[in-house]
Every structure is written in C-alpha cells, then in structure tokens.
Amino acid sequence: MKHIALLGATGSIGIQTTDVIRNHPEEFNLFAMAFRRNVEKALPLIREFDPEIIVVQSEETKAELIEANVQADVLVGSVAMKEIATHDHVDVLVNAVMGSVGLEATLGAIESRKQVALANKETLVTAGHLVMEAAKRNGVDILPVDSEHSAIYQCLNGENHSDIHKLTLTASGGSFRDKARSELEGVTVEDALNHPNWSMGAKITIDSATMMNKGLEVIEAHWLFDIPYDDIDVIQHRESVIHSMVEFNDKSVMAQLGTPDMRVPIQYALTYPNRLEMKDTKTLNLVEIGKLHFEEMDFERFPCLRMAYEAGRAGGTMPTVLNAANEQAVALFLEGDIDFLRIESLIERALSEHELIERPSLETIVEVDQETRARVKSYVK
Numbered sequence: 024m025k026h027i028a029l030l031g032a033t034g035s036i037g038i039q040t041t042d043v044i045r046n047h048p049e050e051f052n053l054f055a056m057a058f059r060r061n062v063e064k065a066l067p068l069i070r071e072f073d074p075e076i077i078v079v080q081s082e083e084t085k086a087e088l089i090e091a092n093v094q095a096d097v098l099v100g101s102v103a104m105k106e107i108a109t110h111d112h113v114d115v116l117v118n119a120v121m122g123s124v125g126l127e128a129t130l131g132a133i134e135s136r137k138q139v140a141l142a143n144k145e146t147l148v149t150a151g152h153l154v155m156e157a158a159k160r161n162g163v164d165i166l167p168v169d170s171e172h173s174a175i176y177q178c179l180n181g182e183n184h185s186d187i188h189k190l191t192l193t194a195s196g197g198s199f200r201d202k203a204r205s206e207l208e209g210v211t212v213e214d215a216l217n218h219p220n221w222s223m224g225a226k227i228t229i230d231s232a233t234m235m236n237k238g239l240e241v242i243e244a245h246w247l248f249d250i251p252y253d254d255i256d257v258i259q260h261r262e263s264v265i266h267s268m269v270e271f272n273d274k275s276v277m278a279q280l281g282t283p284d285m286r287v288p289i290q291y292a293l294t295y296p297n298r299l300e301m302k303d304t305k306t307l308n309l310v311e312i313g314k315l316h317f318e319e320m321d322f323e324r325f326p327c328l329r330m331a332y333e334a335g336r337a338g339g340t341m342p343t344v345l346n347a348a349n350e351q352a353v354a355l356f357l358e359g360d361i362d363f364l365r366i367e368s369l370i371e372r373a374l375s376e377h378e379l380i381e382r383p384s385l386e387t388i389v390e391v392d393q394e395t396r397a398r399v400k401s402y403v404k
C-alpha cells in the first residue's frame with residue numbers, strides 16, 4: 024500500500040489522480056491532500072478518501088472546512104505543502120499544483136527520499152538544475168506525469184543514455200492551431216479555453232494555445248532526460264495519439280501511443296516499473312482513427328516556443344523569468360486585463376530586460392520569480 028500526498032487535489036490532474044486511487048484501493052491511500060480554496064470540489068474528496076491532513080492557502084478556507092465539520096488536521100500555507108510532502112507516513116508525492124509555488128514541496132520530497140510523481144512542470148522549468156541535482160544526490164527517480172515525458176520515460180526503459188540520438192515531443196497545436204497569427208487579434212478567454220483534445224486546467228489550456236506549454240515541456244525534457252536543446256524537437260501532431268518519441272543512434276525510433284487520457288501517465292507514475300489495469304478508458308483503435316498527421320512547427324507563428332528554446336539555451340535565471348512572466352501574463356489574460364497576443368509581448372519584454380544570473384540558488388530563484396511577476400504587472404499599468 025502506497026500512502027500518497029496529493030498537491031493540487033481539486034485540479035484537473037488532482038481529480039484524475041483520485042480516480043486512479045479510487046480504482047485501486049488495495050494499492051493506494053490518499054494520506055494527505057492540498058488545494059488552494061475550492062472547497063466545493065474538495066469536500067466530496069475529503070468525505071470519500073478521509074485524508075489525515077489537509078493543506079489550504081488561507082485561514083478563511085480552513086474556517087470553511089471546519090464549518091463543514093471536516094475532522095482531519097487542516098494546515099495553512101505553502102510551507103505546509105512541504106510539510107505533507109515530507110511527512111514520515113508518505114511514500115509518494117504527487118505534485119499537481121499549478122505554478123512555481125510547487126517548487127519547495129518537490130525539493131523537500133526529494134530530500135526526504137520520497138517517490139515523486141511530477142505534473143507540476145513549472146518546478147523543473149524554474150529550477151531544473153536544483154531539482155535534478157537533489158534527485159541525483161538522493162537517488163530519487165522523478166516520475167513524469169506529463170504525457171509527453173511519460174511517453175519518453177517509457178521509451179527509454181532499459182536503454183542506455185548514450186544511445187539516444189534525439190527526442191521528439193508531439194504538440195496537438197492547442198485551441199488556435201487552425202488560425203493564422205492575424206486572426207488572433209481579439210480572441211476571447213472562452214475561445215482560448217476551448218482545447219480540441221484535452222480537458223485541462225485554465226492556465227495550461229492557455230499555455231497550449233500560445234504553444235508556451237510545449238516550450239515549458241522542452242525545458243522539462245532537457246532536465247528530466249539530460250538531453251541538450253539541439254537534440255529535442257517538437258512536431259505538431261493534431262490527433263494526440265503518439266505522445267512522444269525517441270530516436271536512437273541506430274535510427275530506430277520508439278514511440279508511445281494511446282488515447283488521450285491523463286489517467287494513463289498518472290497511474291504509470293504511481294506504479295512504475297509495474298502496470299495496473301486501467302479501468303474505463305477507451306482502447307486505442309487505429310483503424311477507426313485511420314490517419315495520423317504530422318507538421319513542422321512554425322516558430323514565427325508560435326514565438327513562445329522560440330522564446331522557451333532561447334531561455335533554455337541561455338540557462339541561469341532565464342527559464343525562471345520565462346516561467347514567472349508567463350504565469351503572470353496568463354493570469355492577466357484570464358482576468359480579462361490584456362489581449363491574447365499581449366501574453367507573448369510581455370514575456371518577450373520581461374526576458375529582454377532581465378540580466379542573467381548563472382547557477383542561481385533557491386533564494387535567487389524565488390526572488391527573480393517575484394521580481395518578474397511584479398515587473399510584468401507594472402508593464403500593464
């Protein structure tokens with residue numbers, strides 16, 4: 024029986040993680056969970072899974088839980104997320120919070136030698152060198168939940184690192200894949216939230232529409248698999264059937280396929296190196312699908328992808344700035360304060376006005392993250 028601490032329990036990945044736990048009660052126990060403030064979504068989970076510790080982000084949310092007669096220990100703040108991630112009774116951290124706020128919990132779990140199932144890609148983008156160094160030092164495997172990285176992880180099972188020629192990440196193209204750049208003026212939040220293949224949280228859905236999601240994933244892949252940026256490609260594949268691929272030096276290519284269902288990579292991250300039955304998901308039927316399509320990525324159409332490669336190659340604090348500027352810009356777009364295309368220009372400006380710091384410490388990363396968010400807000404005022 025694995026005891027799980029689940030951060031971001033009320034989110035898209037969080038809820039799907041509880042599905043996996045529900046389907047395998049003999050394997051998994053939800054020991055602790057964290058969310059920000061969505062009590063309505065949290066209460067049914069708390070009633071069903073009866074976790075011992077719950078972490079929320081404000082005293083008001085805690086009061087709401089007590090009002091609802093919740094018996095578990097309720098802790099407040101992001102420091103408490105680290106507390107459950109490192110708790111003695113926890114075997115696995117599933118980090119599914121949105122944003123760089125998940126970083127310290129991930130680092131804490133690694134130092135405490137927990138198994139880490141990581142959906143929170145912002146953690147690796149903002150501080151990849153710290154996370155991977157800590158993982159190496161503590162002999163901890165980071166199991167990717169992101170479908171592309173889970174695919175690559177599966178393709179690399181039993182392979183030698185030196186035999187890898189390149190990684191290819193597939194991109195669905197997001198909500199606006201069939202629109203030209205000139206058609207993006209004035210698109211609404213609602214249009215952007217309408218993803219063709221996946222139902223996900225708001226922030227990552229916008230990231231998919233700007234292609235920043237794929238940019239973040241390139242940086243995530245660089246750190247997880249220790250592969251230089253020149254050897255990481257992205258291609259557009261609108262069906263999201265091939266989740267990603269690895270080409271080896273002998274020109275053999277391995278790919279992982281499946282119907283788009285995040286519960287598959289979530290469950291694999293929890294059961295690796297074993298597999299369990301996946302209940303009620305569709306079997307992949309290639310005959311029904313008939314054709315798969317692949318197209319080259321256009322870096323002018325999707326400047327966020329270009330900026331992510333540039334920030335990744337520059338290294339130091341550049342990816343931290345990229346991530347923080349993106350988180351802030353997307354929040355402004357979702358609040359209706361800026362147009363869709365402004366997301367890109369705010370990130371571009373934040374990057375160009377930042378002076379790179381090499382090999383930043385955790386303190387520096389936290390500082391740069393906060394300074395960047397404040398700067399992006401000031402550009403809009």
Ligand code: NDP
Nearest residue numbers: 031032033034035036059060061120121142143144223224
């Ligand atoms: P959601 O927005 O659906 O959920 C986010 C979760 O994090 C919620 O539980 C939310 O709580 C919580 N949260 C948000 N902000 C804070 C905060 N400041 N402190 C503590 N908790 C917070 O996001 P997703 O599930 O879509 O994505 C989560 C992560 O997984 C992201 O890093 C994303 O990139 C990654 N991912 C997601 C995929 C998907 O299919 N959704 C696919 C691959 C990766 P509350 O509900 O109370 O606000």
Ligand code: MG
Nearest residue numbers: 169170171240
């Ligand atoms: Mg992905």
